[in-house]
Amino acid sequence: MTERLYxxxxxLREFDASILRVQIRNGSTSVVLDRTAFYPTSGGQPFDTGxxxxxxxxxxxxxxxxxxxxxxxxxxHLVDAPADALMPGQRVHGSIDWARRFDHMQxxxxxxxxxxxxxxxxxxxxxxxxxxxxxxTIDVARELTHGELVSAENESNTVVWQDRPVSxxxxxxxxxxxxxxxxESGREGTLRLIDVEQFDLxxxxxxxxxxxxxxxxxxxxxxxxxxxxxxxxxxCGSRALAKFRSMRDALxxxxxxLSVIPQELPGAIEKLQSESRDRxxxxxxxxxxxxxxxxxxxxxxxxxxxNGRLVARVLHADANGLKSLASAIVANPGYIAILVSDTRPAxxxxxxxxxxxxxxxxxxxxxxxxxGGRGGGKPDLAQAGSLHxxxxxxxxxxxxxVLG
Numbered sequence: 001m002t003e004r005l006y007x008x009x010x011x012l013r014e015f016d017a018s019i020l021r022v023q024i025r026n027g028s029t030s031v032v033l034d035r036t037a038f039y040p041t042s043g044g045q046p047f048d049t050g051x052x053x054x055x056x057x058x059x060x061x062x063x064x065x066x067x068x069x070x071x072x073x074x075x076x077h078l079v080d081a082p083a084d085a086l087m088p089g090q091r092v093h094g095s096i097d098w099a100r101r102f103d104h105m106q107x108x109x110x111x112x113x114x115x116x117x118x119x120x121x122x123x124x125x126x127x128x129x130x131x132x133x134x135x136x137t138i139d140v141a142r143e144l145t146h147g148e149l150v151s152a153e154n155e156s157n158t159v160v161w162q163d164r165p166v167s168x169x170x171x172x173x174x175x176x177x178x179x180x181x182x183x184e185s186g187r188e189g190t191l192r193l194i195d196v197e198q199f200d201l202x203x204x205x206x207x208x209x210x211x212x213x214x215x216x217x218x219x220x221x222x223x224x225x226x227x228x229x230x231x232x233x234x235x236c237g238s239r240a241l242a243k244f245r246s247m248r249d250a251l252x253x254x255x256x257x258l259s260v261i262p263q264e265l266p267g268a269i270e271k272l273q274s275e276s277r278d279r280x281x282x283x284x285x286x287x288x289x290x291x292x293x294x295x296x297x298x299x300x301x302x303x304x305x306x307n308g309r310l311v312a313r314v315l316h317a318d319a320n321g322l323k324s325l326a327s328a329i330v331a332n333p334g335y336i337a338i339l340v341s342d343t344r345p346a347x348x349x350x351x352x353x354x355x356x357x358x359x360x361x362x363x364x365x366x367x368x369x370x371x372g373g374r375g376g377g378k379p380d381l382a383q384a385g386s387l388h389x390x391x392x393x394x395x396x397x398x399x400x401x402v403l404g
Contacts, residue, residue, distance in 0.1 A: 001073035003035035007192060008168065010105060010207035012037045013098050019090045020074075024083055031077045031086055032070065037096055040067040040075050044129040045108050045206045050096035052079055052086075060085050064094075101207065103238055107136045109166060109196075109208040110156070110215045110236030114138065116182055116200035117155040122148055125183065127229060135221060135233050143230040149220055156218040163213035164197040176203065216240065287324060295328035299335060305403070308356045312338040312399050314391045319347050323383060326351035330380075338363075338398045345373060346387040346394045350402075352380055363401045370397060 002020075005012050017033040024030070031052065041047045047067035054060045062081035070076040079086070086092075108131060115126035115138055127139045144152070169192075171179065176191045185191055185203035194204045196212060209215060216237035224231050235243045251262055258268045302309035311329050315322065318341070326337040330353040341347040348367055350360040364375040364382035371394060375384025387394050 002075040005037040006039050006207050014095045016093050019088050022086045028078045029081050029083050032074050036075050038067045040069045043206050045131050048096045048101050053093045105207050105209050106215050106237035107131050108206045110218045112200050113159050114156045117152045137231050137233050139231050141229045153220050160212045160215045163211050165211050166208050167195045169193040169195050291324040291328045299329050308334050308336045310336045314340050314342050316342050322349040340391045340395045342391050346391045347385050349383045366401045
């Protein structure tokens with residue numbers, strides 16, 4: 001069994017230990033120590049990283065890349081070292097990545113405070129917790145209103161700024177059953193309890209700051225409905241500061257581009273969206289009008305076939321442009337249109353007038369089968385994209401398919 005030093009001193013950054021066992025685990029060297037300050041992934045909190053150093057029989061410095069809970073209470077450290085560089089009985093000096101550890105401590109303790117605030121104010125329980133690389137989340141049992149979220153955020157930060165002590169207590173399962181735990185623990189034996197003075201008492205094996213002031217600040221980010229309840233994204237301490245800086249820079253750039261003050265930004269964006277919709281409607285109308293003129297020119301040069309008049313051309317146009325032109329051509333009776341873009345991969349549109357029997361969908365299916373890409377549509381209008389061939393080859397094959 002490994003003595004877990006972080007249980008009693010989460011601020012311990014360096015330690016000395018002896019190697020109990022060295023093995024190869026999934027292609028990596030794993031090391032079990034008699035004692036460690038490295039936290040293994042557990043309870044929603046990620047593992048610590050850092051280094052292990054040896055002095056005898058020769059000096060070595062090896063990165064700890066993962067830490068796992070092993071069997072029988074052991075903590076397994078995965079290190080970037082050849083197996084023969086470490087051996088049982090060897091003394092090592094461990095150093096954890098303190099910036100990573102303290103970040104995890106801020107987020108995890110902040111979760112305790114935020115969950116307790118939501119529970120105390122509204123009687124809504126936290127179902128689960130996840131500490132991610134950039135943000136953390138809690139899932140709560142029901143959806144909270146905006147006003148409730150603001151109240152919980154305010155209550156949480158009041159506790160943070162009061163700098164209440166955060167202490168570690170131990171109790172048997174029987175003793176814990178008589179304590180006001182925020183959430184019942186299903187564990188047996190001795191329980192490790194995290195006590196935020198006069199605010200929260202929870203069974204937890206994670207690492208936490210010594211007092212709530214170390215959390216810095218608790219800020220709720222995005223929310224979403226999740227499994228009948230709600231998932232809340234939150235940021236504490238240095239993460240909250242990083243998030244603020246990112247939002248500040250984005251806001252500053254936006255107000256500079258739009259020449260407004262921050263409070264006017266939503267209205268300015270709404271105005272831009274409205275103007276954009278108006279311009280798009282005008283553009284669509286002009287494109288349709290232009291398509292009719294171009295369609296008349298193309299129709300005038302159509303090739304006479306036994307089953308209709310064929311317009312087969314390679315054009316400089318996108319999918320919408322090709323479709324608009326083809327639709328305008330076949331609006332008149334007796335026409336078949338095959339229009340291919342001048343790009344590679346190519347786009348193709350096949351359309352026919354209501355009185356023509358050509359199956360446009362069949363022609364497009366043949367093009368997709370021959371040149372790859374994706375296509376679909378209806379017998380009177382179909383299109384395909386990502387055709388890997390020269391435009392002229394696509395046009396020729398489509399023409400042959402129409403002629404049968």
